[in-house]
Amino acid sequence: xxxxxDDMTGLLRSHDINPTHQRIEIAHALFSRQExxxxxxxxxxxxxxxxxxxxxxxxxxxxLFLEKGLxxxxxxxxxxxxxxxxxGPHHHLYEVDSGKLSDIxxxxxxxxxxxxxxxxxxxxxxxxxxxxxxxx
Amino acid sequence: xxxxxDDMTGLLRSHDINPTHQRIEIAHALFSRQExxxxxxxxxxxxxxxxxxxxxxxxxxxxLFLEKGLxxxxxxxxxxxxxxxxxGPHHHLYEVDSGKLSDIxxxxxxxxxxxxxxxxxxxxxxxxxxxxxxxx
DNA sequence: CCGGAAATTAGACAAAGTCCAGATTGCTCT
DNA sequence: AGAGCAATCTGGACTTTGTCTAATTTCCGG
Numbered sequence: 001x002x003x004x005x006d007d008m009t010g011l012l013r014s015h016d017i018n019p020t021h022q023r024i025e026i027a028h029a030l031f032s033r034q035e036x037x038x039x040x041x042x043x044x045x046x047x048x049x050x051x052x053x054x055x056x057x058x059x060x061x062x063x064l065f066l067e068k069g070l071x072x073x074x075x076x077x078x079x080x081x082x083x084x085x086x087x088g089p090h091h092h093l094y095e096v097d098s099g100k101l102s103d104i105x106x107x108x109x110x111x112x113x114x115x116x117x118x119x120x121x122x123x124x125x126x127x128x129x130x131x132x133x134x135x136x
Numbered sequence: 137x138x139x140x141x142d143d144m145t146g147l148l149r150s151h152d153i154n155p156t157h158q159r160i161e162i163a164h165a166l167f168s169r170q171e172x173x174x175x176x177x178x179x180x181x182x183x184x185x186x187x188x189x190x191x192x193x194x195x196x197x198x199x200l201f202l203e204k205g206l207x208x209x210x211x212x213x214x215x216x217x218x219x220x221x222x223x224g225p226h227h228h229l230y231e232v233d234s235g236k237l238s239d240i241x242x243x244x245x246x247x248x249x250x251x252x253x254x255x256x257x258x259x260x261x262x263x264x265x266x267x268x269x270x271x272x
Numbered sequence: 273c274c275g276g277a278a279a280t281t282a283g284a285c286a287a288a289g290t291c292c293a294g295a296t297t298g299c300t301c302t
Numbered sequence: 303a304g305a306g307c308a309a310t311c312t313g314g315a316c317t318t319t320g321t322c323t324a325a326t327t328t329c330c331g332g
Contacts, residue, residue: 073214075211075212075213075214076211077211078209078211078217081214095257096260104250104251108249108251109247109248109249109250110246110247110248110249111245111246111247111264112245112246112248113244113245113246114240114245114266115240115244117268118268120270120271121231121268121269121270121271122268122269122270122271123266123267123268124232124267124268124269125267126264126265126266126267127263127264127265127267128247128262128263128264128265129262129263129264129265130250130259130262131259131260131261131262131263132253132254132257132258132259132260133257133258133260134256134257134258135256135257135258
């Protein structure tokens, strides 16, 4: 699939987000390559030629996307958060040495035996992370 | 179970760790309360009365414990790493709003359908995190 | 008691992320 | 077009977690 910046406008609107120039660029960075990016990487991509978007805006925008359900947060590395444009049900494979993060489709996976939740609690999400490393 | 500082000495020795004063204190902090603590919290506990252990030592020691398999690292919060004295097979329940982290025994849980690993890779661990929040 | 290895320390540093007050943008209404 | 207003964006200072280093202290075997 090939996403244009115009596609982003529609995508943002459909998620109730005012499509500003910066937001379109950030969304495009995430959705055009289907990768997991950190805030830093997003900033790097968006500001390749000349500086266009401030650090504060990148962080604010990613947080906004998260709230609006446009992206997902992936916490696997103690030092930085990754943002995932794939919001469908899936899990993650993390290569510890290289830091490479890839998706595992959830449809094949079954998790059973989860305990009852504490009173008045709702599940926000179930994260399954398979940590692998190159064999020594 | 009630852990004394002397118990810690044996525990450290059995994990091939030279039991120094600071290491005993840090191990005691983790094992006497069976909780998930961040490096910061460990430092707070160890240095309650008068400052006894430096920041560098706390971080070095926790990393050492991790390498030696005495504790486990739990990455659920984007801003800090937790250390878990329970190294048996188990998963985690994370209460997003309060930051409270608790164990889920792994024996009841079944995960099936995991894909083949890439060539030459070995699993280092499988983390299952159930994120919950107080119902609104 | 001496010498060296292991461990600890204070404090400077680095990186990720937050915060804020001021500047810009883009409406809408006239 | 211009004024008014809310939403957005910005630079930069700041905070927090964690790392690094060079100097000191502790611990032991001989």
